[in-house]
Amino acid sequence: MATDVLQRYCEKIKHELFQSVLPFWDRHSVDNEFGGFFACLDVDGDRYDDRKFMWLNGRQIYMYATICGAYTASELSELSTDRLSREKLLKDALNAAKFMYAHGVREGKVFFSLTREGEPYHFERKIFSACFLSLGLGSLGAVLKQDGRIDEGEGLVAKSLLLLKLIIGWSHDPSSLGREVCEGAPKTSPMNVPMILLNILDELQVKGAISVESAMAADIDVKQEEEWCVAEIMKHVRSNEQRVLEVVLADGSLWRRR
Structure with missing residues (x-):
């Protein structure tokens, strides 16, 4: 019975997708003029904002890459009444990847959002814009390599690794993002940082974008970083209380405001 229910939900989700x-x-969502994806769309698809957000573009590149890695052109066409083209999805994802990286990564900064034409619009001193772009670039690069487009694929994977190395540095030392450390603020451990880093490390390996060996060649110790992520996450787990805390002090103790 449970299997039947799960199967129905799987079919419902696949149909919706x-x-x-x-x-x-x-x-x-596709900007055919400049490249990249629009995200501020109403129910009819009309745009109410032309900005391009890095995290949303990174996710959409990742999504397109995941779909194209899982389905052939004919399978994808059969699944959609609109007869989606695998070739077009890859082309749009690649155009978005090139646009967002070229305009959104400057001098070690990854911008949160860009204008439609690619001018930096907003910058946040957090790791997440870089995280989603790294995940999208790496996943798309792996699919292109699968398709025999080796040079394009390896180029994207290399960019993904460069971002990943920056992300790891920022995760261990947020001050390198330029975030001011205030004297009265305690040193804390936010759970979202190790969670997303662990997710990226896992997904890039699952997608075939990186291996332990290729990451090591880029001076990234995957095993060491995964162990750090798990240790940081476990600081937040209170098994005896059956709860997980969003933020704790750096040593794992409870943060109490004075």
Whole structure:
């Protein structure tokens, strides 16, 4: 019975993805003039903001790459009434990857959002814009390599690794992001940082973008970073209380405001 229920949900999700979500994105989110994806769309697909957000573009590049890595052109066409083109999804993802990296990464900074034409609009002193771009670039690079487009794929993976190395440095030392350390603020451990870093390390390996060996060649010790992420996450777990805390002090103790 439970298996039947799960199967029905899987079919429902697949139907929604291929009959509704992907066709909507394909029709309305792609900027065919400059590259990249629009995210501020109303129910009819009309844009109410032309800005391009790094985290949303990174996620959409990742999503397109994941779909194209899992389905052949004919399978994708059969799943969608709009007859989605695998070739077009890859082309749009690659254009977005090139646009967002070229305009959104400057002098070790990864911008949160850009204008439609690619001018930096907003910068946050956090790791997440870089995280989603690294994940998208690496995943797309792996699919292109699978398709025999070796040079393009390896170029994207190399950019993904460069970002990953920056992300790891920022995760261990947030002050390198330029965030001011105030004297009265305690040193804390936010759980979202090790969680997303662990996710990126895992996904890039699952997608075939990186291996332990290739990461080591880029001076990234995957095993060591994964162990650090798990140790940091476990600081937040209170098993005896059956709860997980969002923020604790750096040593794992409870943060109490004075």
